[in-house]
Structures are given as C-alpha cells and as structure tokens.
Amino acid sequence: MAHHEIDRSFTYNSWNREFPSRLSIESGDTVRIEMNDASDGQVHAEMSVEEYKLIDRTKIHALTGPISVAGAEPGDQLKIEILKYEHEGWAWTSIVPGLGLLDEDFTEPYLHIWKLDGDKTYSMPGLTLDLDPFCGIIGVQREEAGEFATRPPGPFGGNMDVKHLVAGSTLHLPVFVEGAGLCAGDCHATQGDGEVCINGMEAPMTVTFKVTLVKDKPLEAPYILTPGQLISPRYTEKPFHAFVESAVDPREACKQVVRRAIKYLMERVGLSREQAYVTCSVVLDLKVSQLVNVPTTTITGYLPEAIFNESV
Incomplete structure (x- = not known):
C-alpha cells in the first residue's frame, strides 16, 4: 500500500467524466489532498467586502482531482476513510444577496474572516466556537456525459455539506465511470446543520484519505459511517x-x-x-x-x- 500526494496547483470547478485523472492509485492506498477554499483561492485572509464583491463566482467549489482508482468500474463502490484534516489558520463566511435561507432579509454583501487557533476560533465577539473540519464536497464523476455545476449534490456525492464527514468517518460512494474519478474540495472548518447563510467556515485545507475499492457491490447513494459523537x-x-x-x-x-x-x-x-x-x-x-x-x-x-x- 502506497502513499500519494496531490497538490492544488490545478483545480476544476465542475463535474465532467471526461476530465483526465491527475493521479492514479491502487485500492488500499492513502492520499493527501491539498484543497483551495470554496472561492478557488480568490478570497484571502485580509480581504475587504468591497474586494469580495468582485470575485469570479464561476470559480466557486474548487475540486482537487480527479483521482483514478485502479480496477474501479460501474457497480463497484469506494470506501473512503477520512484520516486527517489540516487547516491553514483562517477561514471566511459571507452573505451574498439573493442566496441563502434568509435571502429576503439580507440585501447587502458581507464578509467575515475567522482566525483559526488550533481547534477553536475566537473571531466572533463574545463567542468561542469549536472547529470540526470536514469536506463539503467529496464525490466521484457522474454517470451522465457532459459538464455539470458543482452546487447540486447527487448519488455520486458531491456538494453534500454533511458536517459529519470529519476525521474518523468513512464514506462509501457508488462508482459510475471507469476509475471512479474521485475529487474533493470545499472544506469547512466547522458548520451548522443547514449552512443557512450560504457558507460554513470556508477554508483552504489538506485532507488525508485511505481509499479502498469494494468490487461488485452496487450502492444507490452515499453512505457514511461516522463516530457516535455527532457534536463537539x-x-x-x-x-x-x-x-x-x-x-x-x-x-x-x-x-x-x-x-x-x-x-x-x-x-x-x-x-x-x-x-x-x-x-x-x-x-x-x-x-x-x-x-x-x-x-x-x-x-x-x-x-x-x-x-x-x-x-x-
């Protein structure tokens, strides 16, 4: 069993089963994946809201990958053990007019930068928030041909925003194309169930997976085995x-x-x-x-x- 690394020097902002693999691994290998934040590196720790208003929103949800798993075919599944997350000391959350649960209540853009201090942040007055990092997006390439936006999740996984994809969890995904085409991105330092303003704590991050191929075991949709402790x-x-x-x-x-x-x-x-x-x-x-x-x-x-x- 080998260990691999894939950097974020090149990312995708959509799903497309024709994208060439950036890395090929064997079943049982581990891989350390560098990921940009949800803005694909456009937001920075010193950014103002005026600068934030100018980012290119077609680049939302940067995906690192695809990673090809040897022998993976439709009808198989990937078992992805999430081993470790490493944040880079900062994150951001925004309000975007027209998006989010309370889109009619908030009509002006807003940006909050969080300083991450170990496993906590003290960046909101009067509050101490615990960090529970996870990938907002883990998925495989879709069965359908063509290019698809990253926002909607589906049977392939994708932008699920399930906050319990923390280290120690295991995600099972169905395989739809040869090699699977595993991608990950959109890391959050923490998030509430609902992600109501449109963001969690969006953060550049590195995640380490162990990926095992499970042959001839069809799966209808993502399945997660997560630690019993579902809250900090x-x-x-x-x-x-x-x-x-x-x-x-x-x-x-x-x-x-x-x-x-x-x-x-x-x-x-x-x-x-x-x-x-x-x-x-x-x-x-x-x-x-x-x-x-x-x-x-x-x-x-x-x-x-x-x-x-x-x-x-």
Whole structure:
C-alpha cells in the first residue's frame, strides 16, 4: 500500500467524466489532498467586502482531482476513510444577496474572516466556537456525459455539506465511470446543520484519505459511517437553546427559527444582524422534529450555551 500526494496547483470547478485523472492509485492506498477554499483561492485572509464583491463566482467549489482508482468500474463502490484534516489558520463566511435561507432579509454583501487557533476560533465577539473540519464536497464523476455545476449534490456525492464527514468517518460512494474519478474540495472548518447563510467556515485545507475499492457491490447513494459523537464534546457540557417553529412549508419554519436565533445572539452578546446570521450558519443545527402531523412540519434549531464566553 502506497502513499500519494496531490497538490492544488490545478483545480476544476465542475463535474465532467471526461476530465483526465491527475493521479492514479491502487485500492488500499492513502492520499493527501491539498484543497483551495470554496472561492478557488480568490478570497484571502485580509480581504475587504468591497474586494469580495468582485470575485469570479464561476470559480466557486474548487475540486482537487480527479483521482483514478485502479480496477474501479460501474457497480463497484469506494470506501473512503477520512484520516486527517489540516487547516491553514483562517477561514471566511459571507452573505451574498439573493442566496441563502434568509435571502429576503439580507440585501447587502458581507464578509467575515475567522482566525483559526488550533481547534477553536475566537473571531466572533463574545463567542468561542469549536472547529470540526470536514469536506463539503467529496464525490466521484457522474454517470451522465457532459459538464455539470458543482452546487447540486447527487448519488455520486458531491456538494453534500454533511458536517459529519470529519476525521474518523468513512464514506462509501457508488462508482459510475471507469476509475471512479474521485475529487474533493470545499472544506469547512466547522458548520451548522443547514449552512443557512450560504457558507460554513470556508477554508483552504489538506485532507488525508485511505481509499479502498469494494468490487461488485452496487450502492444507490452515499453512505457514511461516522463516530457516535455527532457534536463537539465541549458543547454537551452545557444546555442548548432550542428554537421551535411549525409550518406547512418546512422552509418557512426554518426561516422563523433562524430569525429567532439571530435576535437572541444580537440581544445576548451585541452582535450585528450580519454577525448573528453568519454565526447561525456555522453553529446552529436545524433538525426536523416531526413530520407526522400532516401537513405541518416542526423544525427545531439548537444553539449551544457553551459557545458563549459568559453564562446567562
């Protein structure tokens, strides 16, 4: 079993099964993958919001790869063990008019730069947030011919933004093309379930995978085996603030939950509306609490008390 490295000197901003492989590996090999942030290296740690407004949004979601796995064919699956993440000390989160859950509430662009200090960040006034790095995108090349935007995920994986793809998790992906064409990117230093403002903590990062080919075992869609601890252990040491809303339209219930959480953060530690919205995107977890009371859905948003530097 060999170890490989692939750098971020060349990235793709779309899926296309015709892209040539940048690296070929054998089943059981490990590979260390360098990845640009979600802007494909356009955002930097000293960037102003005025500069941010000018970035090329066609370059969103830089993918490092494709990586070809010897012997991989349609009907097989890849077993991807996520071994390690390495961040580079900073990340960013933005508000983009017209995007995100509360697109009607926020009409001006906003950019927040986070300084990452080990496994925490202290870059939002009054708060200490834990880091739980993961890849927003891990995927294989799609079955369909042609070039496809990276934003929609699918059976091939892709832009799933599942925050539990942390080190220690194992991801299984179905193979659709010869060699599989594994790609990864869009790393987040942490993220809340929902990623409501359109970003997590977007960060340049390096990830190490162990990739094993599982022959003749079709898989309908991605499957993850993740550690039992689904939230930062420090957060479980204190209570959670739970905002509950019910509506016929689940998205409307989500909006009301997030608006209430924003108001709480503003009143509790004096954050601006923009700061509070960004904070919700990286730490508030939206959960479906019930679907049985048709046609009403109940959504609950959980905000950890442990993030606040001073208790209530």
